[in-house]
Amino acid sequence: MSSALDFDLRIDHDRFLSTRDRQLHAILTVTASAGAGDGPAEVDGARYAEVIVVDCSGSMAHPPTKLGAARRATAAAVEMLPDGVRFAVVEGTHEARMVYPAHRGLAAASPATRDAARRELGRLAAAGGTAIGSWLELARELLAEHPEAIRHALLLTDGRNEHETPQRLAEVLAACAGQFVCDARGVGDAWEPRELTRVAEALHGTADAVRRPEELEADFRATMRATMAKRVARAGLRIAVVPPARVLSCRQVHPTIMELPVTPVDDRSVACATGSWGAESREYHLCLEVDPAGRPTGEDLRVARVDLLVDDAPAARPVNVLAHWTEDLALSSRIDPRVAHYTGQEELSRLIADGCDAYDTGDRATAAQLLGRAVELATAAGDAFHLEQLRLLVEDVDATSVRLRDDLPRLDVISVAVRSSVTVRDQGPRAASGPVPAADAPPGVCPAGHRSPPGARFCQRCRHEFTDPADAGPVPT
Known part of the structure; x- marks a missing residue:
């Protein structure tokens, strides 16, 4: 299978701004597709590195079927690894222990190593506590030996991270960020959703609940299938601003919501890593601080340029972020539908x-x-x-x-x-579900002076709630 993907970058944004506006919002859509003529082919296992972390704390013994289901699910995931994939299985308790291979390293998948890993899984027993940071630290150490691979960890837990401090987990996540992607799964009803989403967000993965132990195998298989479909190890956004504009935030908003760390590159540019990619589409919400002082009105002005980089090389046509300051309320009160x-x-x-x-x-x-x-x-x-x-x-x-x-x-x-972080894609214009505001109805104006369309329930810039029509207040002059 070819490693190439064709990338496309698109922008939708609020370009018409009041001279009182200080923020500009844009939606960036990145789409990756298989190259022309790229049909299905065998996966090149040597391009992947995988660590599966199985919670073996004492709570995994209750009910007794839980650990058995985790063993079977992990065995199924190992069975799906193509020959050549470097892999390891880690036991997670109040510490992290190698299950397979016995040494601190990764084994190359083959019929012999997959069989050996399955035999070791039969020896897993439930005892000890939960220290997710320690588990991820060992995964980072194992995957660090293969920097050019598409690196992934699958983490299963059934409990709270009680045997290390939140600060320790934060430090480990900071060290792991950008090194590998981690999908986190919770089974049972004693784990903390904020902890799982924190791990997934920091490591560009997904977090989800596996409601019944018997569903673990299907989930692990689906996760491995998605991982082996990745074809680009690292991609990211590079945002170059025209001073005095600056980047306030950039977050993924589809298929899930996650904040992207904004890393300075130079005095005008920042980078936002987006993790590994297969043939898929994702959307990002970019927020810029802008200042109209000294800038002309009534014309399009570039305030930033966005590039998509794969391995530090441009991978798509860049897009410009434009600002058009105007005193025309009809223009500046419009909100881009996306x-x-x-x-x-x-x-x-x-x-x-x-x-x-x-x-x-x-x-x-x-x-x-x-x-x-x-x-x-x-x-x-x-x-x-x-x-x-x-x-x-x-x-x-x-x-x-x-x-x-x-x-x-x-x-x-x-x-x-x-699952609250999962989003649905914008399907384009649809009929309004409520009363249509009168054509001459005034826009909503929040306490910060941001304008929203007539009849808006929330300010679409700062999310202030318009609980009463009078709440919007008069339009500033």
């Missing part, structure tokens, strides 16, 4: 995650309020995925409130929480 869509998805993600946190800590009133707002936002957006997730938590939905389900299983709460 910017509006993903701003809403980010708000929805926060509401669901915070609502689940509130419920998990016993604050049912706050949980009902936050999840009710999430239902309202998802309904207005026609977001079937998140509405399906929310129905696991709420029973009655009306215009103003929801009723939480009685005696919610914690498994439902944490499953919805960890």
Whole structure:
């Protein structure tokens, strides 16, 4: 299989700004596709390095089927590794221990090594605590020997990270960032969704709940299949600004929400790593601070250029970020539909995650309020995925409130929480689900002076909620 991918970079953004605006928002769409004439072929295993980390803490013994399911799932994942893939299996407790191979290194996948790894898996036993940072530190050490490979770790846990400090985990994640991609899975109902999403976000992977132990094997197989479909080890965005503009943030907003670290390159440029790639499409929300002082109005001005780099070489045609300052309220109050869509998805993600946190800590009133707002936002957006997730938590939905389900299983709460970062793609224009504002209705203006379209529920720049029409206040003159 050829390692080449064809990349395309596209931008949608709010270019018309009021002379009072200080932020510019853009959605960057990166699409990678197989090169012309690239048909299915055998995977070159030598291009991949894999570490599978299996939680073997004492809680994995309850119920007894859990560890057995983890053994079978790991064996299935190992079986899927093509010949030549460098791999290891790590046992995770309050420390990290090599399961296979016995030495601190990676073995090359072959019929003999896959059989040997499966035999060692039969010896796994549940005992000890949970220290996810130690597990990831060993994975980093093992994968560091293969810097040119597409490096990946699959981590399974069933409990909280109780045997090391949050600071220790943060330090390890910082050391691992950019070194490999990690997909994190929680099984059972005792793990913490914020911990798993923290790992996935830092290491450009995914976090998810495996609701029943018997589902582990299918999940591990799917994860290995997706990993072996990756064809580019490292890609990233390079954003060069025209002073005085500067980058405030850049986050992935599809298929999941994750903050991208912004690393200075020089006095005008920053880099944002995006991890490994297969044939797929992702979208990013770029926010720039801009200043109209001394800049002309009524014309397009470049405030930044965005390049997509693969192994430090340009991989797509760059795009320009333009600002057009205007006193025309009709222009400056428009919000680009894609910017509006993903701003809403980010708000929805926060509401669901915070609502689940509130419920998990016993604050049912706050949980009902936050999840009710999430239902309202998802309904207005026609977001079937998140509405399906929310129905696991709420029973009655009306215009103003929801009723939480009685005696919610914690498994439902944490499953919805960890999936709150998943977003649905913008499907383009659709019919409005509510009343259409009058043509002469004024735009919404938040306390910071940002304008949103007439009838907007939230400020689409700072997410201030317009709880009452009068809340918008007069349009500044």
